[in-house]
Amino acid sequence: MAKKNYAFYPGCSSQKGASASNYLNSFGLMCEKLDIQLNEVPDWNCCGASIAYAEGSELPRLMLSARNMAIVEKELPGQDMVSGCPACWLALREAKGRFEEHGSMKTEANECLQDLNLSYQGQVKPRHMTEVLIEDIGYDAMKAQVVRPLDGVKIAGYVGCQTNRPFGIDGESFENPMYLDKMIETVGAEPVPYDQKVTCCGGALAFSEPDKSYKQIRDIVESAYDHGAQVIATPCQLCQANVELYQSEINKKQGTKFSMPVVFYSQLLGLAYGGDLKQTGLDGQVIRANVLEKFIK
Amino acid sequence: MSEALGQANSQAIARYKNNFLKEVEERVEDGQWVKMCMQCGVCAGSCPFGPHWEHSPQKIFMMIRAGKREEVLTSDSMWMCTSCYNCVVRCPRKLPITHIMHGLANYAHRLGLVAKGQPTRDIAVLFWKNIIKGGRLNELTFSLSMYFRDGFGQGVKNAMAMQGIGLALVKTKRLNPMEILGGHMCKDKSGIQRMLAKAAEIEDKRRGMA
Numbered sequence: 001m002a003k004k005n006y007a008f009y010p011g012c013s014s015q016k017g018a019s020a021s022n023y024l025n026s027f028g029l030m031c032e033k034l035d036i037q038l039n040e041v042p043d044w045n046c047c048g049a050s051i052a053y054a055e056g057s058e059l060p061r062l063m064l065s066a067r068n069m070a071i072v073e074k075e076l077p078g079q080d081m082v083s084g085c086p087a088c089w090l091a092l093r094e095a096k097g098r099f100e101e102h103g104s105m106k107t108e109a110n111e112c113l114q115d116l117n118l119s120y121q122g123q124v125k126p127r128h129m130t131e132v133l134i135e136d137i138g139y140d141a142m143k144a145q146v147v148r149p150l151d152g153v154k155i156a157g158y159v160g161c162q163t164n165r166p167f168g169i170d171g172e173s174f175e176n177p178m179y180l181d182k183m184i185e186t187v188g189a190e191p192v193p194y195d196q197k198v199t200c201c202g203g204a205l206a207f208s209e210p211d212k213s214y215k216q217i218r219d220i221v222e223s224a225y226d227h228g229a230q231v232i233a234t235p236c237q238l239c240q241a242n243v244e245l246y247q248s249e250i251n252k253k254q255g256t257k258f259s260m261p262v263v264f265y266s267q268l269l270g271l272a273y274g275g276d277l278k279q280t281g282l283d284g285q286v287i288r289a290n291v292l293e294k295f296i297k
Numbered sequence: 298m299s300e301a302l303g304q305a306n307s308q309a310i311a312r313y314k315n316n317f318l319k320e321v322e323e324r325v326e327d328g329q330w331v332k333m334c335m336q337c338g339v340c341a342g343s344c345p346f347g348p349h350w351e352h353s354p355q356k357i358f359m360m361i362r363a364g365k366r367e368e369v370l371t372s373d374s375m376w377m378c379t380s381c382y383n384c385v386v387r388c389p390r391k392l393p394i395t396h397i398m399h400g401l402a403n404y405a406h407r408l409g410l411v412a413k414g415q416p417t418r419d420i421a422v423l424f425w426k427n428i429i430k431g432g433r434l435n436e437l438t439f440s441l442s443m444y445f446r447d448g449f450g451q452g453v454k455n456a457m458a459m460q461g462i463g464l465a466l467v468k469t470k471r472l473n474p475m476e477i478l479g480g481h482m483c484k485d486k487s488g489i490q491r492m493l494a495k496a497a498e499i500e501d502k503r504r505g506m507a
Contacts, residue, residue, distance in 0.1 A: 012428075012433050012434035012436070012481070013434070013436070015433070015481050016473075016481075017470060017471070017472065017473030017475075017476060017480075018436050018471065018472075018473075018481075019436055019466065019471045019472065020471070021470060021471055022469070022470075022471065043432075043483050043484045043485055044483075045428075045432040045433060045483050045489055046428040046432060046433045046434050048425075048428065049424070049434075050379075050380030051380075051417075051420065051421045051424045052421065052424060052425050052428065053399035053400075053402060053403050053421065054402055054403060054406045054417075054418050054421030054422050054425065055403075055406070055421065055422050055425035055426070056403075056425050056493075057326065057403050057407075057497065057500055058326040058400070058500060059496040059497070059499060059500040060493045060496040060497050060500070062496075063492055063493060063496045064428075064493075067489065067492060108496070108499050108500075108503075109496075111495070111499065112492045112495045112496045112499065113492065115488065115491055115492065115495070116485065116488045116491075116492060161379075161380070161381040161382060161383075162380070162381075162382070165381065165382035165383065165385065165386045166382040166385045166386050166395075168386075174386045174387075199345065200345040200379050200381035200383070202345070202379055203379040203380055203381065204379070204380070204417075204420070204421075204424075205346070205377070205379050205417060207416075207420050207443055208416035208417040208419070208420045209346070209349075209377070209416060209417065212346055212349050212377075213379075216345055245462050245465075245466075246462075248461060248462065249462070283469070284469045284470060284471055285469065286462075286465040286466065286469055286471075
């Protein structure tokens, strides 16, 4: 089968030595098995995430995404722009939408890009990696590559906010999206129904308002436990980091004994496709996912 | 408040007199949507940080229309937005509430009306400074700048409190101590900086804030 080509925008947290580097590590085997070719966007910059707004007003913030899309139009024309990061994807879609809605702002954007020898035409389609898997590959093709079904593992699919709102995956509901559960089934594991699937983890405010965010995280982890989950899986780097890393803080402050592994959907696929510790990025878990690692002999 | 900021605020008051709605419509991102709010309160009930803030978005929008300028711009509400977009997808009038809250936060910060030490404002400023320096976020220097924002002593305490997490991240190769030397950067960082400066200039001019 011919490989499908995509312009790839990893985003800051997926870089080598950054907090979600194991997420990116898990893309290799998954993409190889599914004939996905990722071509990194040359010299891409930060999207501004959802916390740039204090100092970055509207146009400067949108320009961060305009530059990235303009580079794709120039260097990787015709390719959809894929990110594994919900914040990157959201920023691109927001910028694209805003420029479509306000033609004058698009003109302003091009004025700012001129000096960089770039121009933004609005031809790039931003996608999240889960969209590529669901819409371009499909659940059946994802399943066809499974050589190691994750039998008996109970997983809480934690969708969180930004892959789900405001845009979401086509055809899914905001309140109870099913795609992550379907992916969990695809790898032979069991999705557990629980009531915190789309709860906010606190996002960037885990830094500035830790106690308020810990309450969100506690609700998510507790509900996953209460419904029998052994692992939480998510499509979002910040969800992963917040929900995994702060369990120890919550334990310290609130006397809980949380030790719930939090992994990415891509790690589940990589594991089901026969990946080892490194290929699945499971060696990058702060809370080791023993229930998943046991499949690796 | 510094003199320049105080001046920006008095100029805005003089320009818009008692018409705060007009000020928001012209100067705040997506501010033109505020008058579309029908006061149903779905946003208030949808916010994950709802219990913690002074005024819900619904109240903020009514206060804008009622001309309660100072109360709105000094409220902590817009700094409690986690960008979860719950309010946006549930709003029956489709107001881009998240963006309006971000826009109000930006405008209040711009006028120097935000309380000193407002934690979300402070980290948001540090985040922006970090990303525009090299074009990409440096997670190590960003974290350190957050820990040390209240001085060295407090910084050491903060860093000690979080050292377990930090060491675990280093061990799993998810934090690289060598990033202190600069780390990942864009080749055209100076181009990015010029682009952002130009964009700020254009937007300020358009909003009458140049």
